[in-house]
Structures are given as structure tokens and as C-alpha cells.
Amino acid sequence: MSDQNQSEADRALDKENQLPLTGWQQEVSQGLDHGLEAADTIRDRSISTFSRGELPHYAGINTFLKAPYIEDVKQVGNYDIAIVGVPHDSGTTYRPGTRFGPQGIRKISALYTPYNFELGVDLREQVTLCDVGDVFTIPGNNEKSFDQISKGVAHIFSSGAFPIILGGDHSIGFPTVRGVCRHLGDKKVGIIHFDRHVDTQETDLDERMHTCPWFHATNIKNAPAKNLVQLGIGGWQVPRQGVKVCRERETNILTVTDITEMGLDAAVEFALERALDGTDCVYLSFDIDCIDAGFVPGTGWPEPGGLLPREALYLLGKIVQKAPVCGLEVVEVSPPYDVSDMTALMATRVICDTMAHLVLSKQLPRQSKPNYIHEQAQETADYWQ
Ligand SMILES: [Mn+2]
Numbered sequence: 569m570s571d572q573n574q575s576e577a578d579r580a581l582d583k584e585n586q587l588p589l590t591g592w593q594q595e596v597s598q599g600l601d602h603g604l605e606a607a608d609t610i611r612d613r614s615i616s617t618f619s620r621g622e623l624p625h626y627a628g629i630n631t632f633l634k635a636p637y638i639e640d641v642k643q644v645g646n647y648d649i650a651i652v653g654v655p656h657d658s659g660t661t662y663r664p665g666t667r668f669g670p671q672g673i674r675k676i677s678a679l680y681t682p683y684n685f686e687l688g689v690d691l692r693e694q695v696t697l698c699d700v701g702d703v704f705t706i707p708g709n710n711e712k713s714f715d716q717i718s719k720g721v722a723h724i725f726s727s728g729a730f731p732i733i734l735g736g737d738h739s740i741g742f743p744t745v746r747g748v749c750r751h752l753g754d755k756k757v758g759i760i761h762f763d764r765h766v767d768t769q770e771t772d773l774d775e776r777m778h779t780c781p782w783f784h785a786t787n788i789k790n791a792p793a794k795n796l797v798q799l800g801i802g803g804w805q806v807p808r809q810g811v812k813v814c815r816e817r818e819t820n821i822l823t824v825t826d827i828t829e830m831g832l833d834a835a836v837e838f839a840l841e842r843a844l845d846g847t848d849c850v851y852l853s854f855d856i857d858c859i860d861a862g863f864v865p866g867t868g869w870p871e872p873g874g875l876l877p878r879e880a881l882y883l884l885g886k887i888v889q890k891a892p893v894c895g896l897e898v899v900e901v902s903p904p905y906d907v908s909d910m911t912a913l914m915a916t917r918v919i920c921d922t923m924a925h926l927v928l929s930k931q932l933p934r935q936s937k938p939n940y941i942h943e944q945a946q947e948t949a950d951y952w953q
Contacts, residue, residue, distance in 0.1 A: 576686055583688025591692040595621040622681065622692075623881030630674045631699035632734070632919070633691070638698045645727030648695045648933045649923060652724060652733055653702035656713050657902075659739025659778040663868045664748040665902035670702055670734040672866070672903030672912040673919075680920060689924040696921070696930050700724065705736075710776055714743035721747025722945065725895060728937040730926065732919055735870060735899030738767055741781030741853050744897050748851055751791040753942030757894060758795035758850045759785065760887060762858040762880060764803055768819065769810040776867070778900075781853075783813055793817035795847050797839045799883065800824055800858040801934060803871040824875055832879060836886040848940040849894035854918050856883070856900050856911055864914055866906025877914060881921055888925035894940065898921050 574582075596614045603875040619627040622634055631637050632651040644650045650703030653670025660666060663937040682692035691697065703720040705713040724731040734745055741761075748757060761767070765779065786793035796819040807874050814821060820842040827835045843850050859880050861870035875883075887893075898915045906912055 569914055580685050580688060583635050584683075584685070584920040587683075587688065587690045588693045591690070595692070615883045625679050628678065630671070630678065632674050632677050633680060633697060634678060635697040638700045641700050641723060644698065644700055644724055644729045646686050646696075646727050647698040647699045648729075650729040650731055651697065651699040652720060652731065654705060654717055654736035654740050654744075655702050656705040656736045656740055657716070658708050658713065659710050659774055659776070659932065660737045660868050661779060662673040663775050663902060663905055665904035666735055666737045666868060666900055667705075667707070668903040669736055669899070669901040669912075672901055672906065673898070673907065673915045674699070674736050676909040676912045680916060684920070684924050687924045687928060691920070691923055691927070694927050695923065698729075710739055714739075714746075714776075715854045717743035718747040718750065721895075722750040725773075726751040726941060726943065726945070728941065730932060730936065731895045732922070733895070733897035734915070735897060736765075736900065738778040738781055738853075738855055738899045739776060740896065740899060741767065742776065744786060744895070745781075745785040745791055745851055746861045748895055749788045749834060750946045751942045751945070752848075752940060753788045753946070754851070755790065755942065756795070756847040757791050758797070758845070758847040759853060760797045760799065760839050760843050760850055760891075761853045761855070762799050762875075762884070763853075763855040764800055764805065764874050765855070765869065766798060766801055766806055766810040766814055766821070769807055769818070770813070772807075773828040778809065779807060782819070785821075785911040786817060788918065790946055792846075793819055795843050795845060797843045798822070799827065799835070799839060800875050800880070803873055805869050805871050824873060827875070827879070827883070832882050833886065836883055836890070839883075839887055840890055842889060848892070849938065850887070850891040852884070852887070852896045852922070854896065854898045856898060856915055856918075859914060866902050866904075866911030867900045868902055869900075878915075884918060885921055885925050888922050889929045892938065892940075893922075893926065893931065894938070
């Protein structure tokens with residue numbers, strides 16, 4: 569039967585049949601070795617005495633998707649993807665709590681399996697994932713934290729592992745991009761930014777807060793403002809001084825109405841055209857508040873009228889499929905304000921979908937390091953600005 573005549577569900581049923589089970593078998597046999605065979609009354613002999621690996625979902629040590637924890641970060645280059653937490657909320661200007669974002673996202677990620685039905689992807693079988701833990705941020709000091717974050721992201725990025733950053737408030741968008749740029753040589757990165765807020769003002773409350781990352785990131789020569797694409801902007805929380813900067817620097821903004829009127833596919837084309845114009849790769853910055861406040865209560869500045877989850881996931885999936893993506897951050901998850909972990913779950917979904925589309929588009933696993941990764945760290949006088 570040809571693909572056109574099949575429903576998505578039919579195709580999904582077929583695709584599952586093509587996936588190996590090798591990774592799962594290795595996990596089970598290692599679990600039995602390290603965690604001892606189960607008590608005699610347990611009929612399923614794949615179960616161990618001590619929980620090791622995926623099951624049961626509520627048990628085990630809290631890493632993202634129960635990926636192995638890499639204590640020695642010098643080993644990070646041995647993995648296709650590295651998860652890193654940035655528990656920093658000193659840049660927030662209203663509701664705090666995103667310092668607990670990495671913990672909250674990791675916790676709810678435990679209920680996910682590594683397999684997605686429609687996409688026909690099993691991450692455990694197709695890609696290697698590790699969790700390097702968190703960057704040591706300095707509470708109450710944005711600038712010192714920024715330097716720590718840039719150094720950490722630069723380390724992961726230059727190793728060749730694909731960096732996925734769990735925020736943290738959005739002030740980290742500047743140091744994360746700076747960390748990537750540190751190893752771009754003379755290559756350039758376009759930023760695709762999902763948000764209700766522009767985050768482009770120079771300072772807020774006299775400091776570089778979470779309303780400011782793109783002013784500073786786009787001052788870096790590797791990250792031109794003309795390649796900054798801002799999706800989902802709108803509402804009553806967009807500061808006029810930020811709007812002025814967007815106008816002056818000619819960033820590319822689509823409102824939720826723009827996106828729905830032009831259609832999701834046209835919005836994807838717009839984003840790719842602008843972000844990839846003269847650049848070598850795309851960095852994704854996903855503020856969870858781009859989604860309608862009804863779906864994401866656990867965030868610092870919730871704003872009604874945002875994207876629907878399935879719209880945001882569709883845009884994200886198509887963008888990842890079609891762009892050379894060099895990193896992802898998911899920011900502004902604030903577990904103290906969350907309800908039933910639903911905001912953290914949304915963040916988990918964004919990350920897992922991104923990983924799946926990186927696999928489907930054959931960006932991961934990598935055959936070799938992408939040529940935009942420059943071994944030599946950039947150490948010009950103005951780098952740590
Ligand atoms: Mn925002």
C-alpha cells in the first residue's frame with residue numbers, strides 16, 4: 569500500500585516494526601547484572617531487584633529521561649546529545665522559581681518512554697544521550713552566572729555533543745549563545761526564538777535581566793540581529809523599549825495572528841529564510857510562555873493568547889527537520905507555580921520532539937563534527953562583554 573493511502577496511525581504501526589530492540593535488551597541485561605535478578609515470585613525475568621534503567625517510571629535517579637549521569641564532563645563528547653541544567657533565576661523580574669526548572673523538567677521526564685508513536689522514533693535505539701547535571705550558577709549575580717554558563721555551553725558545544733539546555737530564566741539566552749559563538753570561528757548562527765516577549769532591551773531594573781538576552785547576544789559578531797526570528801510575540805507584556813530595539817535592528821517578528829493567518833508551513837519557511845540568510849546554523853531558544861498561559865501556568869510571566877501546544881510543536885518539528893540546528897534551550901519553567909507538572913511536561917515534550925526530529929532529519933547521530941564547530945576558542949578582548 570502506498571504511503572498516501574495510509575493513515576498516520578497505519579504508517580506508525582509499520583514504522584514501529586522497523587525499529588530495533590537492541591538498546592532495550594542491553595539495558596535489561598545490564599540492569600540484571602548491576603541490579604541483581606528479581607525475587608523468585610517475579611515471573612517477568614527482565615525485572616531486576618534494584619530498579620535500573622527505564623522502569624518503573626516513578627523509580628530511579630532523576631536525570632533527564634533517565635539518561636546516564638556524566639560526572640566527568642570531559643567525557644561529554646562520547647555522546648550524541650548532552651542535557652545540561654542551568655538553575656538560574658536571578659534574571660527574573662516578576663515571579664521567580666525557574667532555578668527549580670531543571671529539577672522539575674527532569675522529574676516529569678521520567679514518565680516518558682524513549683519511543684514516539686507517530687514519529688516512529690525510539691531514542692534509546694537510535695541516539696546516545698547523557699545528562700551532565702547543572703552549571704554552577706551564582707545566585708544573586710547574573711554576570712558571574714553568565715560567565716559560568718558560557719564556559720559550560722562552550723565546553724559541550726565544542727565537544728561535538730548536541731547541547732540541550734534546561735533553564736533557568738531567559739537571561740541565560742545571552743550566555744548560552746555566547747558559549748556557542750565562542751567556537752564558531754568566523755561562522756554565524758541564526759537564532760529562532762519562541763516567545764510571547766521580545767526580550768531585546770539593553771537593561772531592565774538596571775541589570776541584564778531575562779528581558780534582555782537578545783540585545784546582548786546580537787551584539788556578538790557571530791549572531792547578527794537580522795537572523796533573529798521571534799515567533800509568537802504579543803500581548804500586554806512587551807516593553808516598548810524592546811520594541812524600539814527590534815525595529816532599529818530589524819529583527820524578524822511573527823505574532824500568533826501572523827502565524828495562524830499565513831499558516832504554519834509558511835511561518836516555518838519565513839523563519840528558516842530569515843534565520844539562515846548568510847548563517848551556518850540555527851540556535852533554538854524556546855520560552856515555554858510562547859504557549860497560551862492556560863497550558864503553561866508554571867512560568868514567570870504567563871500571557872494569554874499564545875500558541876497552542878500542537879501549533880508550537882508543529883513549528884518546532886518542521887524547523888528542526890529543515891535547518892542545521894546547533895543547540896536548544898527551553899527556559900522559563902517555574903515549578904513552584906506549576907500545576908500537576910504540566911508546564912515542565914510541555915518542556916519535556918519540546919525537548920523530546922526536537923531530539924526525534926534531529927534523528928529523522930539525520931542530523932543525529934553525527935557522522936562527524938559539523939564544520940561550523942571551531943576547535944579554537946574565541947578569546948578576543950570583547951568576548952566576555
Ligand atoms: Mn517570555
